[in-house]
Amino acid sequence: MPHRNWLLSIALSAAATLPLLADAQAQVKEAAAPAATRATRTPAPAEAYVYIGWPNDGETLHTRRFKVWFGTRNFGVAPAGVTKANTGHHHLLIDTALPPLDEPIPNDKNHLHFGAGQTETYIELPPGTHTLQLIMGDADHVPHDPPLISKKITIHVQ
Numbered sequence: 001m002p003h004r005n006w007l008l009s010i011a012l013s014a015a016a017t018l019p020l021l022a023d024a025q026a027q028v029k030e031a032a033a034p035a036a037t038r039a040t041r042t043p044a045p046a047e048a049y050v051y052i053g054w055p056n057d058g059e060t061l062h063t064r065r066f067k068v069w070f071g072t073r074n075f076g077v078a079p080a081g082v083t084k085a086n087t088g089h090h091h092l093l094i095d096t097a098l099p100p101l102d103e104p105i106p107n108d109k110n111h112l113h114f115g116a117g118q119t120e121t122y123i124e125l126p127p128g129t130h131t132l133q134l135i136m137g138d139a140d141h142v143p144h145d146p147p148l149i150s151k152k153i154t155i156h157v158q
């Protein structure tokens with residue numbers, strides 16, 4: 001009877017698929033849990049630091065779109081996802097306070113990730129006064145210990 005065979009094959013494929021879905025969901029939960037409660041951070045040397053090479057603090061920019069370049073000393077740049085001692089990737093904080101230091105840095109228009117290892121970017125901001133600050137993150141986007149945080153600069157966009 002073709003009709004019964006059809007039902008049987010539906011039942012078999014459902015049975016084969018459901019455990020896989022359950023496994024995948026369990027793995028996602030396991031992967032997410034340590035990041036949310038993470039207490040240990042990647043160590044960084046005390047002499048390492050990060051700075052904004054351009055613009056200068058107090059700079060007045062006569063354009064809305066401008067380059068920002070990032071510098072590090074005694075520290076290397078590596079893409080996100082790459083675990084290598086004394087390296088990290090840049091995050092540009094725009095018009096915002098420092099994020100919590102014991103969890104991944106947020107990813108939104110105020111927290112830009114440079115996970116490919118970029119050391120400069122172009123940003124566009126509306127006219128007015130803005131703040132820029134850099135913070136390095138490790139392979140998992142979590143700030144180092146001690147954190148590498150640049151001076152927070154103020155710029156004026158005309």
Ligand SMILES: [Cu+2]
Nearest residue numbers: 080113137141
């Ligand atoms: Cu990041």
